[in-house]
Every structure is written in C-alpha cells, then in structure tokens.
Amino acid sequence: MLVIDTLMDAPLQEAIKHHQAPAFKFLMENGKYFPNVVSPFPTMSVTVDTTILTGTYCHDHQLPGLVWFNKKENRLINYGSHIRELWKLDLSRSFADILFHMNNDHISKKVKTIHEELEQKGKSSASINALVYRGNTSHYYKLPKLLTWFTSIKEERPTQAAKVFSYGVLKKVGRSVRYQHFWQKFGFNNSFSVQELTYLMNKGQLPPFTIVYFPDLDQSVHKHGRMDVKGIEKVDQQLQKILNVYRSWEDALKNNIWITIGDNGQAWIDSNRKIALIDLREILGSYRIMKLRKGVQPKDQIVLAVNERMAYIYSLDTNTLPIHELVQAVQNDKRIDVIAWKEGSFIKVRSGEQNGELRYSKGGEFMDTYNQSWLIEGDLQLLDMTVHDKQIHYGNYPDALARIYSSLHSHEGNFIIVSAKPGYEFIGEGSPTHVGGASHGGLHQQDSLVPMIVTGTHTAPSYLRLIDLKEWVLSLIV
Structure with a gap:
C-alpha cells in the first residue's frame, strides 16, 4: 500500500494527459481506478492514517486531529503543525507526543491496527515512514544529535510498531545514509521511503503487508495549489524507481497486489x-x-x-x-x-x-x-x-x-x-x-476525496471510504 499524501484526481488526470506520469498511467491501465474515495474528518494525515490502519473513525480510535486538547492532562497536544507551535508548547513534550504517545498511548487500545491483527495471525508486516504504525513489536529509535541537544528525549524508551519498522533516520532497515540529513527532514521524504522499500524488495524481505508513506506532495500542493501537476510528476519518478526493481513493470504486478492511494485532498486558498x-x-x-x-x-x-x-x-x-x-x-x-x-x-x-x-x-x-x-x-x-x-x-x-x-x-x-x-x-x-496555495482539514469534498488505484485483485472495499480499507486489505492477506 503506497499512501501518497494529498494525491488528488484532477491533477493526476492532468499529469497523465500530458505524459508526465507514466508509472501512474501504467498502474491505472493494468488495474482499477477509483477517483473518489472518502477520507475521514478532520482531513489531517494522522487522523486519516489511523483510520486506514484501524478501520474506524476517530470516535473509536480516539485520535481527533493533528491538534487537540487533552482534558485529562489539561493541555493542548500538537503532533507537528509548525515548529513555532511545538516550541511554544515545549519542544521535549511535543516530540514525546509525536514519537511515543501518539501511537502507544493516544490511539485507543480498544481498536487494533492491521499490523497488530496480522501479527496475532502469525504474519508479519512492514511500516515505512508512516506516521501511524502501531504494532506488537518493540523498537528503539536512534536519535539525531540535533534532537537530543534541543530536547530531553532519551533513546532507551521503546515504541510499539510493525515487525519491520522504518521511520526516517530514527529507525531504518537499510544501511544507506542518503536522504537523511536535517535539510532533508531527517529521512521523512519520498526518496528515503523509496530507498527503504526497494531495499526490502532487493533483499527478498517484503512481508505479507507493507505500507509506505510518501510525504512530499503535501507540501508541494500547500505551496503551489490544487493543480500542482509538477508535484505529481515528481511522485511518478519515485514510483518508476520502485517498478524498475523488477525485470519489467509487468513483472512487478505478477506477485504483488498494489494499492496506491491518497490520504486527503486539499482545498484552494485565496491569494489575499x-x-x-x-x-x-x-x-x-x-x-x-x-x-x-x-x-x-x-x-x-x-x-x-x-x-x-x-x-x-x-x-x-x-x-x-x-x-x-x-x-x-x-x-x-x-x-x-x-x-x-x-x-x-x-x-x-x-x-x-x-x-x-x-x-x-x-x-x-x-x-x-x-x-x-x-x-x-x-x-x-x-x-x-x-x-x-x-x-x-x-x-x-x-x-x-x-x-x-x-x-x-x-x-x-x-x-x-x-x-x-x-x-x-x-x-x-x-x-x-x-495563502495562494491549498490547505486541508475541512469537511468539504475538496479536502475529502482521494483517488485509489488497485492492481492484482478484482475485489474492492465494501464502500469507497478509507474507513473500509482495513477489512478489505485483511481479506486479501488472510
């Protein structure tokens, strides 16, 4: 499952029309295309990704948004809207929320993720750069010096994740040091996601289920607006690198089911x-x-x-x-x-x-x-x-x-x-x-509708909503 942040139908169609997205076109021509899958609300990635993994809306999984007020702790929680806000709220506490509390404490224990359910059935799974990753396996981060200088976070604290877990420079499966510097967001970028996925492919270590998160398009659309075709073209180049691991693109489809999907849309924002x-x-x-x-x-x-x-x-x-x-x-x-x-x-x-x-x-x-x-x-x-x-x-x-x-x-x-x-x-x-770009979070269909491309199966979710993906994905594996 390739989750491409802010993938939307209109710019995708435009990119294909102008021959700027051959990989997307190949997947669409060899599978099924669903242009309008409904995202949960608020249409913020952490809430959306929790819905994808748990098959529930936030009244069940209890992750209300990127920013919310925790009444029990009497404090505002922010998983990363802007460094200004994180700094004011206390950098150490904010990073502890992002790295540990969000997955291990804030998501309800009454729901189970795809990773948790597969492990209970004796099957492993992988999470690469996904913001939400809760599983049954303990992992330890390797923290960059910059983070330890500015915060009081320590490395000896575990987080529960998928069996195979990659999370930027903090936790990786490959040995390469590319795409992981602080000016590259410590590995939270598309190139690192591709590098980690292709490492598993080349080693023959792909588990029954792998979810890979591609963050870059989101920031590009924020800046350039809803019809950011150039951003789609860059994502397509990353997809080509993945497909090129195989002898041919057709070979890539033979033994894998590919689900390529957006997580939220973005609505246009006035330039004034x-x-x-x-x-x-x-x-x-x-x-x-x-x-x-x-x-x-x-x-x-x-x-x-x-x-x-x-x-x-x-x-x-x-x-x-x-x-x-x-x-x-x-x-x-x-x-x-x-x-x-x-x-x-x-x-x-x-x-x-x-x-x-x-x-x-x-x-x-x-x-x-x-x-x-x-x-x-x-x-x-x-x-x-x-x-x-x-x-x-x-x-x-x-x-x-x-x-x-x-x-x-x-x-x-x-x-x-x-x-x-x-x-x-x-x-x-x-x-x-x-201002003058695009933004999300809202209830409107511009924020809420995302496309999905499926190859390797003739089945589909019961309804075209992200909340309905989990049940369907598990049916494909078990």
Whole structure:
C-alpha cells in the first residue's frame, strides 16, 4: 500500500494527459481506478492514517486531529503543525507526543491496527515512514544529535510498531545514509521511503503487508495549489524507481497486489491574506484564550485547536461560557460553512454562510449511501444533502453525518467544531498559513476525496471510504 499524501484526481488526470506520469498511467491501465474515495474528518494525515490502519473513525480510535486538547492532562497536544507551535508548547513534550504517545498511548487500545491483527495471525508486516504504525513489536529509535541537544528525549524508551519498522533516520532497515540529513527532514521524504522499500524488495524481505508513506506532495500542493501537476510528476519518478526493481513493470504486478492511494485532498486558498485567513483570536477576542507558552491558566475560557481548515474550539467552563455563545460568535463569519456541536444525544449543525439549523442523531428511518441510519430534522441544505424515499444523498460533504459525529465523539471536552469554505483556512497563535496555495482539514469534498488505484485483485472495499480499507486489505492477506 503506497499512501501518497494529498494525491488528488484532477491533477493526476492532468499529469497523465500530458505524459508526465507514466508509472501512474501504467498502474491505472493494468488495474482499477477509483477517483473518489472518502477520507475521514478532520482531513489531517494522522487522523486519516489511523483510520486506514484501524478501520474506524476517530470516535473509536480516539485520535481527533493533528491538534487537540487533552482534558485529562489539561493541555493542548500538537503532533507537528509548525515548529513555532511545538516550541511554544515545549519542544521535549511535543516530540514525546509525536514519537511515543501518539501511537502507544493516544490511539485507543480498544481498536487494533492491521499490523497488530496480522501479527496475532502469525504474519508479519512492514511500516515505512508512516506516521501511524502501531504494532506488537518493540523498537528503539536512534536519535539525531540535533534532537537530543534541543530536547530531553532519551533513546532507551521503546515504541510499539510493525515487525519491520522504518521511520526516517530514527529507525531504518537499510544501511544507506542518503536522504537523511536535517535539510532533508531527517529521512521523512519520498526518496528515503523509496530507498527503504526497494531495499526490502532487493533483499527478498517484503512481508505479507507493507505500507509506505510518501510525504512530499503535501507540501508541494500547500505551496503551489490544487493543480500542482509538477508535484505529481515528481511522485511518478519515485514510483518508476520502485517498478524498475523488477525485470519489467509487468513483472512487478505478477506477485504483488498494489494499492496506491491518497490520504486527503486539499482545498484552494485565496491569494489575499486578509480574505483567506480566518483569525479565531479576533472572532473570539472578547474571551480569554489560552496562550500556547503558558498553557491553561485559571482565568482562561477558551482553547483553540486549529487543524488548518478545521478547528476544535473548547469552552473550559460551560457555566461561564456556554456552547451556544461560541456558536453565535463564529456564526457571524460567512467564510465558515459548517459549525457543529453536541446537544444531549443530538448533533446540531449551523453555518456562517446560510440561515437555519440541522439536528440529527444515530438510528432512524433515513438511510444513507453507506447503509447508516439516521434521524434528521431541519435544513438539509446546511450539509448539501437531499432525501428521496428515505434515502440520504450527499453532495459537497461526503459521508457528512458519520464524519461529523465521529469528530464530536472523538475525545472528552466541551467543544464545537468549525470547518471553512474552500478559499479559507483558520489561524490561531502560531498556525501555518497557505495563502495562494491549498490547505486541508475541512469537511468539504475538496479536502475529502482521494483517488485509489488497485492492481492484482478484482475485489474492492465494501464502500469507497478509507474507513473500509482495513477489512478489505485483511481479506486479501488472510
């Protein structure tokens, strides 16, 4: 399984049309192509990759986003939005979250990853550069000196991962020292991913299941926008190196099932900074917002967890700041297209763009495309849904009801979620910005739809959602 961060259908088709992606074209011509597979919400890689590996949305796997507030520990957790934010939150603690806590503690023990299930069945698996990798085998990192100088992290602490585990320069299977310098993100790049995968291939050591993560396209699309064909061309060159390990590309397909897939899309962002950036500190300026460097203080009322085009907004005390006040505050901004929160057993949805309210809960007379039943009342247009003969049909927000439900039930706390219209993204105290480029995190289909190419099997997942991949993948192996 080759997971290509921010692979999208439109630029892929454009690259193939202009003969810039021969490897992608070869895989498509020799397999099945699914242009619109639904990603979970929020559409951030750590949440998405956890869904791929566990076959669950975040209300089950409990990894709510790249940034979220841990009520039990009374602190904001950030797995790497920007070095500014990590530094303010405490670099040592942030890297401990990324390297140890995310996989070993924060992902629910009630769910099992593909790696864990295969090991229980006596089969091994490999994880190469994947952000989420939890398995049953203990591994130890080899930390770069730069990391030990700036943090208090020690090497004698294990992490639980797949049997074969590669994670940048910190843990590798090959012996090469290429593509691993600090200016190459310590090996968290496509070239290192390819180097590690081809090492296993050349040694004849590929296990029954291997997942490989390709991070580079994400940053390229952030900078150059949704139709970044040049970024696709660079990924294709990496795929060619993998296929060239075999005597012919046709040989590469004979003994392997290849699943080549994106993890999230990206929505375009306006080139005018004042228009593009939704500053939640301004919208909620009349309240006391937690400062990253100080952490939660006694008088603080709000915590912001900004995930690019989506954000969790927490009320630290609903007696003095009830949820409906937060909703009213953000509803005045027309750039926010989805506002949602829990109210008893129901979920309520409003918008800064439209009037009205939608109210829904699990179980009811309405069935959606994915055989999920719902009770729904109110304005369906808020989530661009239509209903015919009790059947729910989704528009701009695929699988919206289940995906919103999952994020609102993913962790403890009193909070609302907000998602931005295409063209805009949220910022907080130290958030990265992508003005004139593209960004993700949101509920919209631009963030949410990814392509998948499958060769070597005529089967497919039960539904075209990333949540449905795990069951299908296991059926191909066991």
